[in-house]
Amino acid sequence: MGKLWAGAFLALGLAVAAQGVPVITGLNGPMGLLFAPDGRLYVVEYGLGGDTEVEAVNPETGEKAVARVGATSRVLRLEPGGEVQEVARFPSVALGQESSGASRLAWLGGLLVTSGGWNQADRDPMPFMGVVARVGPEGPEKVADLWAFEKAQNPDGFHRETHPYGLTVGADGYVYVADAGANDLLKVNPSTGAVSLVAVFAGLPGPFANPARGGAMEMDPVPTAVVVKDGVFYVSLLSGGPFLKGAAKVVKVEGGKVSDYATGATMLTDLQEGPDGQLYAVRFAETGERGPIPGTGAVLRVRPGGFEVVVDGLSFPTALAIAPSGDLYVTVNGVGAPGSGAVLKFAGAIR
Numbered sequence: 001m002g003k004l005w006a007g008a009f010l011a012l013g014l015a016v017a018a019q020g021v022p023v024i025t026g027l028n029g030p031m032g033l034l035f036a037p038d039g040r041l042y043v044v045e046y047g048l049g050g051d052t053e054v055e056a057v058n059p060e061t062g063e064k065a066v067a068r069v070g071a072t073s074r075v076l077r078l079e080p081g082g083e084v085q086e087v088a089r090f091p092s093v094a095l096g097q098e099s100s101g102a103s104r105l106a107w108l109g110g111l112l113v114t115s116g117g118w119n120q121a122d123r124d125p126m127p128f129m130g131v132v133a134r135v136g137p138e139g140p141e142k143v144a145d146l147w148a149f150e151k152a153q154n155p156d157g158f159h160r161e162t163h164p165y166g167l168t169v170g171a172d173g174y175v176y177v178a179d180a181g182a183n184d185l186l187k188v189n190p191s192t193g194a195v196s197l198v199a200v201f202a203g204l205p206g207p208f209a210n211p212a213r214g215g216a217m218e219m220d221p222v223p224t225a226v227v228v229k230d231g232v233f234y235v236s237l238l239s240g241g242p243f244l245k246g247a248a249k250v251v252k253v254e255g256g257k258v259s260d261y262a263t264g265a266t267m268l269t270d271l272q273e274g275p276d277g278q279l280y281a282v283r284f285a286e287t288g289e290r291g292p293i294p295g296t297g298a299v300l301r302v303r304p305g306g307f308e309v310v311v312d313g314l315s316f317p318t319a320l321a322i323a324p325s326g327d328l329y330v331t332v333n334g335v336g337a338p339g340s341g342a343v344l345k346f347a348g349a350i351r
Contacts, residue, residue, distance in 0.1 A: 004100075004117065004163055004165065004180045004181070004222060004224075004238065019311070019313070019346065020311075020314075020330065020332075020344030020345060020346050021344060021345045021346075021347070022342050022343070022344055022345075023041075023078060023082070023329070023343050023344070023345050024043060024076065024078060024084055024342060024343040025339075025341075025342045025343075026339045026341075026342075027043070027045045027076075027331070027333075027339070027340075027341030027342060027343070028045050028046065028047055028048050028072065028338055028339060028341055029045050029046030029047065029048075029099060029101070029334055029335065029341060030043055030044070030045045030046075030318060030319065030331035030332075030333075030334055030341040030342070030343065031044055031045060031046055031101075031102075031103045031104065031318050031319060031331065031334060032044040032102075032103055032104035032105045032167075032318075032319045032331075033105070033319045033320060033321035033329055033330075033331060033343065034105035034106065034107065034111075034321060035321050035322075035323060036107055036111075037107065039323075040077055040078060040079065040080070041077070041078040041321065041329060041343075042075060042076065042077050042078075042087065042105055042111065043075075043076050043077075043078070043331065043343055044073070044074070044075045044076070044102045044103065044104065044105055044113065045073060045074055045076070045101070045102075045341060046073055046092060046099045046100060046101040046102070046103070047070070047071075047072030047073035047074065047090075047092030047099060047101040047102075048070075048072050048092060048094060048099060048338055049067070049068035049069060049070055049072065049092050049093055049094025049095075049099055050068055050069050050070010050071065050072055050092060050094075051068065051070055052068065052069045052070060053066050053067070053068060053069075054066070054067045054068075054069050054093075054126075055067075056095055056120055057120060057122070065095060065096070066095075067093050067094065067095045068093070068094045068095075069091060069092070069093050069094075069126065070091070070092055071089045071090065071091055071092070072089075072092040072101070073089065073090040073091060073092040073101025073102045073115070074086055074087075074088070074089055074090075074102075075087040075088040075089075075090070075102060075105070075111065075113065075135060078343075087111070087135060088102075088111075088113075088135045088139060088140055089139075089140075090102040090113065090115045090116070090128055090133070090140060091115070091116065091126055091127070091128055091129060093116065093117075093126075093129065100116055100117040100129075100163070101115065101116060102114070102115045102116070102133075103115065103116075103163075103164065103165045103167075104165060104166055104167040104225075104319070105167065106167045106168055106169050106175065107169065108134075108169045108173075108175065108190060110134060110135060110136075111134065111135040112132060112133070112134055112135075112143065112167060112169070112175060112190075113132070113133045113134075113135060113140070113167075114131075114132055114133075114164035114165055114166070114167045114177060115128050115129065115130075115131055115132075115133050115140075115164070116128060116129030116130050116131065116163075116164070117129075117130070117161070117162065117163030117164075117180070117181050118130040118147050118161070118162050118163075118181075119159065119160070119161035119162075119181065121151070121159070121160045124147075125147050127142075128140050128142065129147070130145065130146050130147030130150075130162045130163075130164065131143070131144060131145055131146060131147070131164065132144045132146065132164060132167070132175060132177060132188055132190075134190075142193075143175070143188065143190055143193055144175070144188040144189075144190075144193040144194075144195050145193065145195070146162045146164045146177065146179060146182075146186065146195060147162045148195075149162075149186070149195040150162040150179070150181075150182045153197070154182075155182065155184050155197050155200045156182060156183045156184060156200050156201075158183075158212060158213055158214070159212060161181035161182060162179055162181045162182050163179060163180040163181030163182070164177050164179055164180075164181075164186075165177075165178055165179065165180040165223070165224055165225075166178030166180070166223060166224050166225035166226045166235070166236070166270075166271075167226075168225075168226050168227060168228060170228045171228070173190070174187050174188065174189060174190070175187070175188040175189075175190050176188070176198065176226050176228060176233065177226070178223035178224060178225055178226045178235055178236075179223065180222050180223055180224055180238070183200065183201050183220055183221050183222065183223065184197060184198070184199065184200045184201065184223070185197075185198040185199045185200075185201070185223065185226060185233060185235060185253060186198060198233065198253060198256065199233075199253045199256055199257075199258050201221040201223055201235070201237065201251065201258060202221065202258070203216060203218030203219060203220060203221060204218060204219045204220075204221055204237070204239050204240075204247050205217065205218065205219075205247070206218045206219040206240075206242075206244070207242065207244065219239050219240040219241065219242070219243075219244070219247065220239070220240030221237045221238075221239065221240070222237060222238040222239060222240050223235050223236065223237055223238075224236050224237070224238045224268060224269050224270060224271070225268075225269070225270045225271035225272070225281075226271070227271050227272065227273050227279060229273065229279075231254075232252060232253070232254045233252070233253035233254070234250055234251070234252055234253075234261060234271060234279060234302075235250065235251050235252075235253060235271070236248070236249075236250050236268040236269070236270065236271035236281055237249055237250070237251060237268060238267055238268055238269060238284070239266075239267065242287075242291075243266065243267050243287045243291065243292065244266075244287065245266050245286060245287050245288075246263075246264045246265070246266060247266065248265040248266050248267055248268040248283075249261070249262060249263040249264070249265060249268070250262040250265075250268070250271060250279070250281060250302055261302070261304060261305075262302045262303060262304065262305055262306055262307055263305070263306065264306055264307065265281065265283060265300065265307050266283055266284075266285070266286050266287055267283060267284035267285055267286075267287065267292065268281050268282065268283060268284070269282045269283075269284045269317070269318045269319065269334070270282040270318065270319045270320050271302070272320055272321065272322060274322045274326075274350050275322060275323075275324050275326065275350065276326075276350065276351075278301060278302070279301070279302035280299060280300065280301055280302065280310065280320060280322065280350070281299070281300045281302050281307065282297070282298075282299055282300070282317050282318065282319060282320050282330070283296075283297055283298040283299075283300055283317075284297055284316055284317060284318065284334070285297050285316060292316070294315060294316070295313055295314070295315055296312070296313075296314075297312070297313075297314030297315060297316055297317040297332070298310070298311060298312040298313075298314060298317075299311040299312075299314070299317070299320055299328060299330060299346075299349070310328070310349060310350070311328065311330070311346055311349055314330060314332055314344075315332045315333050315336075316332060316333050316334050316335055316336060317330050317331060317332050317334065318331050318332075318334030319331045319334075322350050325348070326348050326349065326350040326351050327345060327346065327347050327348060327349070327350075328345070328346040328349035328350055329343055329344070329345050329346075330343070330344050330346070331343055331344075332344055
């Protein structure tokens with residue numbers, strides 16, 4: 001749901017980058033990767049919605065719509081022998097060509113998960129939508145309600161929408177969330193569930209007047225990931241439609257102030273720190289007149305001011321994880337036909 005992938009379905013390709021070795025296949029909208037402290041790899045997928053129909057409203061047009069809901073969003077774990085184990089399920093909501101479910105993973109004595117976009121301002125979300133959750137022994141447990149914060153505070157002042165997406169745990173023990181729907185960076189106390197604002201991200205220059213932003217010539221910033229280094233936050237911005245080439249960037253948040261760190265990218269979907277201490281980002285695709293171009297996804301090294309290509313030719317990648325050895329893992333076909341998603345391994349790619 002929401003604007004994270006709105007318009008990204010104009011040109012879909014299902015090719016898997018030949019240079020990567022598939023380690024998990026058959027996924028439906030893979031969105032996040034995480035190495036746990038024991039070295040095992042976790043992946044989370046959006047899912048395909050379900051068989052239950054729920055009334056919804058398109059917040060941009062006000063028209064009624066029907067969403068399909070089901071517990072098809074999964075957290076999976078890759079075992080040492082290569083088998084894939086299901087760890088937990090979350091709700092998945094499909095509305096038209098878009099779906100939303102569990103999105104990203106972090107570790108705080110166990111798995112933390114961001115789950116579910118929500119933009120239906122006149123109704124409360126279904127359980128485990130618009131939240132940070134913990135995967136407990138009996139299944140998901142709510143840690144913090146980001147929809148409640150957005151509904152009450154609406155920090156950016158535009159349409160009330162939350163899509164808790166990027167997720168990390170700081171050295172201070174707090175959880176930090178890049179909210180792709182609310183366009184802000186949030187701080188969560190995992191003990192109490194209290195949510196507070198770290199920063200709001202300004203709109204990006206756009207080609208037309210955007211009614212969703214009060215008629216300003218702007219695209220939504222759409223933050224997708226957050227890394228904390230030495231008390232400074234680094235946040236990747238996807239940009240909203242029409243996803244202009246070169247409009248995405250990594251910004252730095254220090255003392256509540258937002259500044260550019262690396263600019264000139266397109267459709268950034270993830271940001272992680274490598275074992276070498278450098279930042280690495282995922283480019284979902286380059287864009288043209290018809291939208292995202294198949295086979296132009298990449299993993300980028302982030303430098304102050306710009307980016308360097310590490311691996312390219314990827315099919316709609318969404319997330320990355322880097323092993324201590326420097327092996328790179330990337331989710332591909334984050335949007336695409338059912339079952340086309342995969343996790344690829346690039347041995348020794350990060351040195």
